[in-house]
Amino acid sequence: MLDAPRLWGPHFRLALPVRYVPGESTGSFVNRLARANGLQLGELLDRVGLGQRAVDPQFAEMYVNQAGLEYLAVLAGRPVSALQRALPNLAPERILPGDGPARWHWPWEPTDGYLVRGCDLCAAARGAREPVWLVCPDNWQVCVRHSRWTDDARGDTAGVVRLDKLPEVLDAHQRRLMRRRRVGTAAEGLFADAHQIARHWWSTAPGTPVWHQRATEVGLNPLEARAAPLVFYPEAVFVAGALVDYERRLVTGGDCAVVLAMLDEVLQRWGLDVVRARSPLREWVMRHREPAPRSGGSRRRPQLALGPGHERSTEMAGSLADRSCLPWQLDLGHAE
Incomplete structure (x- = not known):
């Protein structure tokens, strides 16, 4: 059962939910949710809370406070607990402080770790049609299943190295x-x-x-x-x-x-x-x-x-x- 919506804020999920990729950055997930529903990132964020700017998720990470987390869970059609298990920067220790109105923030650097390009084939298996960005302790990772080395380089293909030759x-x-x-x-x-x-x-x-x-x-x-x-x-x-x-x-x-x-x-x-x-x-x-x-x-x-x-x-x-x-x-x- 989904968490009960708050008195203020969204009460219904968006028409088209998206599957999250384990370890995905919050910004990457929110951006994909917006695009799946024909929204610009800023338009979706207006429903999540208040913030200064929307940033391309390959360059920065998004953080929310508790109210923003609850709003996001409603829009995504997911329980708060499920989002927190799947998206590292929605963990309790990463939630912005304060019990006030819903808000979000995009600092240029993640609190911990790096934004690393996810394996494109793993992402596609979960319905992602665009690059997915993960939160990783190092600025690279290995996908054994698909023989990919991915890192934090930017651009459509720059962050993916196929290991066929290595x-x-x-x-x-x-x-x-x-x-x-x-x-x-x-x-x-x-x-x-x-x-x-x-x-x-x-x-x-x-x-x-x-x-x-x-x-x-x-x-x-x-x-x-x-x-x-x-x-x-x-x-x-x-x-x-x-x-x-x-x-x-x-x-x-x-x-x-x-x-x-x-x-x-x-x-x-x-x-x-x-x-x-x-x-x-x-x-x-x-x-x-x-x-x-x-x-x-x-x-x-x-x-x-x-x-x-x-x-x-x-x-x-x-x-x-x-x-x-x-x-x-x-x-x-x-x-x-």
């Missing part, structure tokens, strides 16, 4: 998901560290042949930061596996130096300067000198826990940089 990226993502199921949240914390390490490598050597080739294959500029997380993704996943092995050896008293020696060999195969590439690895080792095992598991495969600097990893919240113990924030505009 099967190693898709394979790496599937290995990452499998490792998460086997190891638990610690695997994601260690992947966050590996991603930071790989980004450090890319920032100092973006022209590394394997990364240059991948970017070229999908029509990206190898030296632009947009290409970075895509082109080094397989290496980041590989390094994450090595870090899991290192942590297990640390817990069981194994030889951790074996892992570092193996990484030296792999760095050479990737065409990286081994001496320079060791720098972020040394930083990581300094922060992972002491084991932090969880109870349970076997001696061979103990359950792992991560120490200081990984508090957000246990929550599976925030960006990879936020969940890593490695503190650097590299320039994302371009490679130096």
Whole structure:
């Protein structure tokens, strides 16, 4: 049953409801609802409450107060609780403060995360005939089902990269998901560290042949930061596996130096300067000198826990940089 409408505001849903896409931004959903019913975005927002301006949802996110949320639920023909489960920025902690009249606001940056283009095929399966924008912790995501890499680039097609020519990226993502199921949240914390390490490598050597080739294959500029997380993704996943092995050896008293020696060999195969590439690895080792095992598991495969600097990893919240113990924030505009 839908939530009861308020005394003021809309009392009936629009003629044509739209299906929401899980993780969709509020602005993206509202824009699609307006267009499906032959309305301009501003015309629909006039029914949701008061605000200063309507913004194209690829550029900004929309937030509402409690009354605005209730008005939107009526117009969408959905219960408030269902909208809040589907659209991250309608969650209770994202509702604008105040119990006054219904209102909405479009700040230029989401409160948390990034506006990332959704997979066009996933969106089409839910009846979307235009680009859908998702709220993601990082400025990219992978769709395994349709072999798509999408990011926060703007334009009709700029945010979608097909992975047909880069099967190693898709394979790496599937290995990452499998490792998460086997190891638990610690695997994601260690992947966050590996991603930071790989980004450090890319920032100092973006022209590394394997990364240059991948970017070229999908029509990206190898030296632009947009290409970075895509082109080094397989290496980041590989390094994450090595870090899991290192942590297990640390817990069981194994030889951790074996892992570092193996990484030296792999760095050479990737065409990286081994001496320079060791720098972020040394930083990581300094922060992972002491084991932090969880109870349970076997001696061979103990359950792992991560120490200081990984508090957000246990929550599976925030960006990879936020969940890593490695503190650097590299320039994302371009490679130096």
